Each structure stands twice: as C-alpha cells, then as structure tokens.
Amino acid sequence: MTFRQFASGLTASFGLAWVAVVIVPFFQMRSVQPVAFDEIADGKEGIYHPKRTGRVANGAQVYAANGCYLCHSQLIRPTYAGNDLGRADWAGLKADEARGDTRRESNVFDYHGEKFAQIGVNRLGPDLSNLGRRVEAIYAKEAAVSPRTWLLTHLYDPRLDPKRPTSKCPSHRFLFKERAILGQAPSDPLPIPASAGSVMVATPEAESLVDYLLSLKRDDTVPASMNPAPVKATAPKAAAPQG
Ligand code: HEC
Numbered sequence: 001m002t003f004r005q006f007a008s009g010l011t012a013s014f015g016l017a018w019v020a021v022v023i024v025p026f027f028q029m030r031s032v033q034p035v036a037f038d039e040i041a042d043g044k045e046g047i048y049h050p051k052r053t054g055r056v057a058n059g060a061q062v063y064a065a066n067g068c069y070l071c072h073s074q075l076i077r078p079t080y081a082g083n084d085l086g087r088a089d090w091a092g093l094k095a096d097e098a099r100g101d102t103r104r105e106s107n108v109f110d111y112h113g114e115k116f117a118q119i120g121v122n123r124l125g126p127d128l129s130n131l132g133r134r135v136e137a138i139y140a141k142e143a144a145v146s147p148r149t150w151l152l153t154h155l156y157d158p159r160l161d162p163k164r165p166t167s168k169c170p171s172h173r174f175l176f177k178e179r180a181i182l183g184q185a186p187s188d189p190l191p192i193p194a195s196a197g198s199v200m201v202a203t204p205e206a207e208s209l210v211d212y213l214l215s216l217k218r219d220d221t222v223p224a225s226m227n228p229a230p231v232k233a234t235a236p237k238a239a240a241p242q243g
Contacts, residue, residue: 041224059212073120092219175206
C-alpha cells in the first residue's frame with residue numbers, strides 16, 4: 001500500500017463518518033423553523049410551541065455530568081427504524097386518563113432548553129424521553145409516594161424499590177447527605193434508611209436532576225406534519241346490507 005492510498009483511505013473512513021454525523025445534521029437542523037398546525041390535519045391552527053417546565057438546564061448538566069446518557073437514551077425512533085412506539089409507555093402513555101393515547105416519535109423541538117440533545121450512547125436501561133410522565137402516572141402511584149420522592153429514592157438506591165431488587169441502575173449516594181436531626185424531626189423525610197437521629201437529605205444537584213427528570217414529558221401534541229407515526233386507521237363502518 002502506498003502512502004497516498006493509506007492517506008486517502010484514512011481521510012475517506014473518518015471524513016465520511018464526520019460528514020454523516022456532524023456536517024449533514026448541522027445543515028439539516030441549524031435553521032429549524034417553527035412548524036404550524038394544519039387546520040385540516042390537526043383540527044386547529046397556530047404555531048407549535050414545545051411545552052417543557054422545570055429547571056431543565058441545571059438538571060441537564062447534572063444528568064450529563066453523571067453519565068446517565070451512557071445507559072439511557074432519550075430518543076423515540078421513527079417507526080421505520082425501530083419499535084419504540086410499541087414499548088410500554090416509552091413514547092408517551094398508551095392510555096392517558098385525560099388525553100388517551102399520547103405516544104409519538106421524538107423531534108428536534110423535544111430538546112428545547114438543553115445545551116445538548118442527550119439522545120444517549122447506549123440503551124442499557126429504558127428510554128427516558130417520557131420518564132416524567134411514567135413516574136407521575138405509574139411508579140409514584142404504585143409506591144404511594146410523590147413523584148419527586150420516588151425519583152430521589154431511585155437515585156439514592158434503585159434496589160430499595162421492592163419491584164426492582166436486582167436493578168442494574170447505579171446508586172448515586174454521593175448526591176445525598178446524612179444530617180443529624182436538630183430539634184423537630186422533618187414531617188416528611190425521604191424513605192431512605194439513615195442512622196438513628198439522622199435523616200438523608202438531597203443535595204441541590206439531586207433536586208435539580210429530579211426537576212429535569214420530571215420535565216421529561218415529550219408527548220405533547222405536535223402538528224401532523226412532524227409526526228409521521230401511523231395513526232390508527234379507523235375503518236368506516238360498513239353499511240348494513242339492505243333487504
Ligand atoms: C450502568 C448503566 C446505567 C447508568 C449509568 C444509569 N442507569 Fe438508570 N437504569 C439502568 C438500568 C439497566 C435500568 C433498568 C432497571 C431499573 O428499572 O431499575 C435503569 C433504570 C432507571 C430508571 C427507571 C426507569 C423506568 O422507567 O423504569 C430511572 C429513572 C433511571 N434509571 C435514571 C437514571 C439516572 C438519572 C442516571 C444518571 C444519574 C442513570 N439512571 C444512570 C442503567 C443505568
């Protein structure tokens with residue numbers, strides 16, 4: 001192999017990947033325009049505004065700093081590329097009490113307010129795109145605690161949950177501090193074991209990470225033009241045979 005072949009082979013193998021992973025997405029997404037609802041397809045007019053509440057930015061930093069993205073994705077893949085929409089409650093709730101089926105694919109607006117779109121590196125654990133929704137509608141209710149308490153307990157030690165005795169999600173105990181009770185004991189301490197006369201309290205990092213996790217509700221209604229997921233076909237009722 002000549003040096004020339006080697007150099008061009010090297011350029012092609014790294015250059016192509018760079019173009020596909022960095023350059024093409026950059027030009028596709030650098031000037032994302034607001035998307036309007038269509039009166040016929042969506043039944044309403046106006047511009048789509050991504051809905052996200054909570055301390056998104058601070059919590060996203062804690063999420064990144066602790067490497068959650070190494071095991072958790074935040075990307076509901078398009079239906080042609082996977083079956084994410086079919087996985088229980090990943091893409092939204094299949095049967096939301098108020099809104100019915102809210103499942104949809106991810107879009108660029110879903111990462112609004114975050115410096116980086118933390119789509120993730122691996123999927124060792126469940127996708128977290130709609131974790132806030134799941135915690136509020138399912139996990140916290142099952143455990144009879146508040147969604148915040150459920151998440152804080154999970155962060156401290158996922159295996160404290162009787163339903164997850166062998167969870168592979170790591171403990172993040174360094175996000176908590178043990179504090180001696182001075183005076184009146186807190187009325188609503190975290191359900192985390194602590195030595196006698198003490199309670200476990202969450203650090204500000206843990207609190208903002210939980211704010212961020214609770215904000216993960218990426219199932220608001222988007223314009224039909226942005227959501228190519230197949231809508232369940234409702235076949236028109238066949239007319240009863242006459243005579
Ligand atoms: C080593 C890989 C790994 C890392 C790193 C990791 N997790 Fe997990 N996580 C998992 C696995 C595996 C599960 C599934 C087991 C379970 O339900 O506990 C999980 C489950 C979860 C769940 C429950 C999700 C659900 O719907 O059942 C939450 C919430 C969670 N992780 C949050 C986090 C956060 C926040 C971080 C970063 C601070 C993090 N994880 C880091 C592997 C990981």
